[in-house]
Amino acid sequence: MGSLQNWRYTALLPTLISFAGATGILTNSSDLRTTEFDFVVVGGGTAGNVIANRLTENPAFSVLVIEAGGSDRDTLELMAPGFAPLIAPNTQWDWNLTTTPQAALNNRSVSVARGFVLGGSSTINFLAYTRGTSNDFDRYAEITGDDGWSWDRLMPYIFKNEHFMIGESESLENQTARFNPSVHGFTGALPVSLADLSHEIDAKVIDTTTEMSEDYPFNQDMNSGNHLGLGWVQATVENGTRSSSATVYLSDQFLQRPNLQVLVNARVTRVLQSNTTNCTSPTFDQVEFTQDGGASVQVISARKEIILSAGSIMSPHILMHSGIGDPNALFEVGIEPIHNLSSVGQNLTEHPFLSSAWQTLNDWSETRSGPLSHPPLSFMAWLRLPDNSSIFESFKDPAAGPNTAHYELFWINGKVGPEPAQGNFLTLGSVVVAPTSRGAVTLNSSDPLDPPLINFNLLSSDFDMFVQREAFRSAKKFLTGSACSSFIVAAPTNATTDEELDTFIRQNALGVFHPVSTAAMSGKNATWGVVDPDLRVKGVSGLRVVDSSVMPIIPAAHTQAPTYIIAERAADMIKEAWFGVV
Numbered sequence: 001m002g003s004l005q006n007w008r009y010t011a012l013l014p015t016l017i018s019f020a021g022a023t024g025i026l027t028n029s030s031d032l033r034t035t036e037f038d039f040v041v042v043g044g045g046t047a048g049n050v051i052a053n054r055l056t057e058n059p060a061f062s063v064l065v066i067e068a069g070g071s072d073r074d075t076l077e078l079m080a081p082g083f084a085p086l087i088a089p090n091t092q093w094d095w096n097l098t099t100t101p102q103a104a105l106n107n108r109s110v111s112v113a114r115g116f117v118l119g120g121s122s123t124i125n126f127l128a129y130t131r132g133t134s135n136d137f138d139r140y141a142e143i144t145g146d147d148g149w150s151w152d153r154l155m156p157y158i159f160k161n162e163h164f165m166i167g168e169s170e171s172l173e174n175q176t177a178r179f180n181p182s183v184h185g186f187t188g189a190l191p192v193s194l195a196d197l198s199h200e201i202d203a204k205v206i207d208t209t210t211e212m213s214e215d216y217p218f219n220q221d222m223n224s225g226n227h228l229g230l231g232w233v234q235a236t237v238e239n240g241t242r243s244s245s246a247t248v249y250l251s252d253q254f255l256q257r258p259n260l261q262v263l264v265n266a267r268v269t270r271v272l273q274s275n276t277t278n279c280t281s282p283t284f285d286q287v288e289f290t291q292d293g294g295a296s297v298q299v300i301s302a303r304k305e306i307i308l309s310a311g312s313i314m315s316p317h318i319l320m321h322s323g324i325g326d327p328n329a330l331f332e333v334g335i336e337p338i339h340n341l342s343s344v345g346q347n348l349t350e351h352p353f354l355s356s357a358w359q360t361l362n363d364w365s366e367t368r369s370g371p372l373s374h375p376p377l378s379f380m381a382w383l384r385l386p387d388n389s390s391i392f393e394s395f396k397d398p399a400a401g402p403n404t405a406h407y408e409l410f411w412i413n414g415k416v417g418p419e420p421a422q423g424n425f426l427t428l429g430s431v432v433v434a435p436t437s438r439g440a441v442t443l444n445s446s447d448p449l450d451p452p453l454i455n456f457n458l459l460s461s462d463f464d465m466f467v468q469r470e471a472f473r474s475a476k477k478f479l480t481g482s483a484c485s486s487f488i489v490a491a492p493t494n495a496t497t498d499e500e501l502d503t504f505i506r507q508n509a510l511g512v513f514h515p516v517s518t519a520a521m522s523g524k525n526a527t528w529g530v531v532d533p534d535l536r537v538k539g540v541s542g543l544r545v546v547d548s549s550v551m552p553i554i555p556a557a558h559t560q561a562p563t564y565i566i567a568e569r570a571a572d573m574i575k576e577a578w579f580g581v582v
């Protein structure tokens, strides 16, 4: 791990003190007060902890969270935003999953980082807070036939989740050049703040928005519903410390609730039916888990509901091991099908990502990286192909609407990925945010402890390849503009033609850790999809899915904020179903 010399100890101290006093996180099931709860939440990740927190606001509801990973408490690496590039992938806090060989990437397998720790991926992510666009959510409303998923109707949940922190070191007027207070929530749960560095390169990036304003217009606030343009990153950071679903929704004050228990180091293997005589619809009311690597299993009961919040890879994995999925595929690996739901695990969508390191004159990494209290990203741009782009002759525009990007550029301090030979670098990430390639999560065996087969099918569509090329060309154009060019010493590749760029992309593209849509929501009577608009699993009782897997289409966003937003609304839907009031 890197040096801690820049860490803001003063910011950290109160956090350490409160963590030291944390209660209520159990490591052994024998310490549970009961084996029957109203709700059992599977996965103490981004979405799961929102559900646990909101349901236990009602003292009449008892909730157990079961998390496969360990506690996040007292761990500096997880608290300091600057450590983000070092804590995933391939660490003790990551599930350490990989894809199957990706045909369009020269058969390379790529990493599928997922948080294996309380807080899930919100504990190990890069902290960028991006909501997506009004088009993204309005399309969810249209697909599901539920207007409650539209941008306007979700606004109260966006605000309920967000606690925007105004920085104290700078006047509000200065800060509002970088964000628009009228589109933010200031009383919600999750601290969000501006990336607040100021260095020479910032001015160069901003100058480019004036110099090339048609290509890279400045956007004061990319979380307004219209993200197009270039602007300042907002991040899930409070006073230099990461805010995650565990630090916020499972903070000490909530862990003291007598109706909430959290069990870590407990891996859920299946959901079960205690009574199989009900022929109308299978009812799932038990959760099977192991704390000893499968040597023994234990069972916990849910009186009201089981909420699967194990994320886009493991929620469908658990469903399939429980007999819910495509019956033929289940039969093939030796699992008895219980409920035919062939969309489980299908529609897997990931944002393809090309990380390109540009050699710079000065050490941007050194001058920019600053204290570990800062997130790794400071600017982002969300950009569209021109309307008359030739690709639209063969592909319908897959973006959610005219306010929504086809690709994103972001700037990272220093070098991401395998180390280059020598020199100073800045990384320009280019991401296809309206991909048309679809993959799947499928099973390898009937053993629930075996990792699933994960196939993103990254860049398998010509549209995605086209956008990835154009995104790289756009990054190059940006950096060779007069504001930045004096800074750049060498490009990462000399490739210019489509063929040369394809070779570069196939050798270097990755996923950006935003997999979604494997338990997609669809209209109530749709013949596809896994959950109804209220996130109940179609055709069974007692089971909902609440996490990033329910997004019917990948948003043009980094996926933590959309996941939080969905979870906040889901919590109200569950309360309403069982109490009639929220």
Ligand SMILES: Cc1cc2nc3c(=O)[nH]c(=O)nc-3n(C[C@H](O)[C@H](O)[C@H](O)COP(=O)(O)OP(=O)(O)OC[C@H]3O[C@@H](n4cnc5c(N)ncnc54)[C@H](O)[C@@H]3O)c2cc1C
Binding pocket: 042, 043, 044, 045, 046, 047, 048, 066, 067, 068, 069, 088, 089, 113, 114, 115, 116, 117, 118, 119, 120, 121, 122, 124, 125, 126, 127, 128, 129, 130, 266, 267, 268, 269, 309, 310, 311, 312, 314, 315, 318, 512, 513, 514, 515, 546, 547, 548, 549, 557, 558, 559, 560, 561, 563
């Ligand atoms: C390295 C990385 C960087 C990222 N950077 C960003 C970013 O900068 N901005 C952004 O918006 N998004 C980012 N993302 C994506 C974002 O964090 C995720 O999309 C989002 O947090 C997913 O939330 P979730 O609730 O669906 O799943 P998770 O938060 O992953 O939660 C799932 C939880 O379920 C647990 N679990 C799984 N299976 C089981 C089981 N069988 N039994 C018990 N528990 C189980 C997991 O351990 C985990 O805690 C990043 C993700 C990663 C991994």
